[in-house]
Amino acid sequence: MGTTSIKQIHFQLSTKNKEIIFDTVVYLFIVLFMYTAASKLLTIKSFASTLAKSPLIGSYSLLVAWAIPIIEIAISLVLIFPTIRKTGLWASLILMLAFTTYLMYMVFSGSELPCHCGGVISKMTWQQHIWFNLGFLALGIIGININKK
Amino acid sequence: MNKIKKVALGILMAGLAFGFSAFTTVKKRSVLIYYKVNMSYPNANDPRGYEYYSGDMCAPGGNTCSAQWDIGTHLPPTDGDALPISGVTFQTGSVYSGHADL
Numbered sequence: 001m002g003t004t005s006i007k008q009i010h011f012q013l014s015t016k017n018k019e020i021i022f023d024t025v026v027y028l029f030i031v032l033f034m035y036t037a038a039s040k041l042l043t044i045k046s047f048a049s050t051l052a053k054s055p056l057i058g059s060y061s062l063l064v065a066w067a068i069p070i071i072e073i074a075i076s077l078v079l080i081f082p083t084i085r086k087t088g089l090w091a092s093l094i095l096m097l098a099f100t101t102y103l104m105y106m107v108f109s110g111s112e113l114p115c116h117c118g119g120v121i122s123k124m125t126w127q128q129h130i131w132f133n134l135g136f137l138a139l140g141i142i143g144i145n146i147n148k149k
Numbered sequence: 150m151n152k153i154k155k156v157a158l159g160i161l162m163a164g165l166a167f168g169f170s171a172f173t174t175v176k177k178r179s180v181l182i183y184y185k186v187n188m189s190y191p192n193a194n195d196p197r198g199y200e201y202y203s204g205d206m207c208a209p210g211g212n213t214c215s216a217q218w219d220i221g222t223h224l225p226p227t228d229g230d231a232l233p234i235s236g237v238t239f240q241t242g243s244v245y246s247g248h249a250d251l
Contacts, residue, residue, distance in 0.1 A: 049204025
């Protein structure tokens with residue numbers, strides 16, 4: 001009987017490549033958060049009004065409408081500085097997870113969906129928005145894992 | 150890339166993203182969302198029956214809740230202002246179904 005050798009394939013990335021991937025993920029999050037934060041801040045009244053229609057947010061709409069862009073800007077600032085980038089990436093991941101959970105709850109709970117999503121991806125449907133967020137969640141996980149090794 | 154370059158690139162990215170977003174949002178301000186509040190004029194591309202509200206007034210049920218109109222040189226509206234009948238351009242594909250829930 002012959003012996004079976006199991007070949008394990010390892011994708012070895014050099015330290016430099018890992019750094020490039022990590023930095024790219026970080027910059028993508030900075031661009032996303034700053035873009036969406038500006039968009040929300042400039043249409044804060046409309047954004048708050050949309051949030052007010054959400055059964056989960058309701059009367060806290062104005063507070064949440066201000067809190068979201070401020071948190072996004074704060075995370076972007078943390079992501080800018082290399083020494084605290086990893087913390088920023090974890091924060092980004094948690095924020096994206098919160099957004100995605102909210103979107104999924106709204107879509108799958110059968111809640112009445114507010115008509116205008118607003119922000120950078122205002123042309124997207126709620127389902128497309130979920131896929132977009134999942135993409136960024138995946139990027140965040142890749143970034144954190146690459147930085148861990 | 151050293152740390153200072155990374156910080157500089159990060160600040161550049163953040164500034165560009167924020168600026169670009171602000172620029173595109175401000176640029177769109179002559180194109181506004183108007184709500185069809187008077188269904189005596191049911192056609193979405195008929196400027197009659199529309200009023201401006203800054204918030205989200207749409208609720209499910211109905212064919213025309215809102216549509217985007219380019220108000221051109223008209224002064225920016227305040228809540229409750231009717232859409233001018235002339236000098237405005239309907240934005241094709243901007244109709245949002247539902248009904249205006251004021």
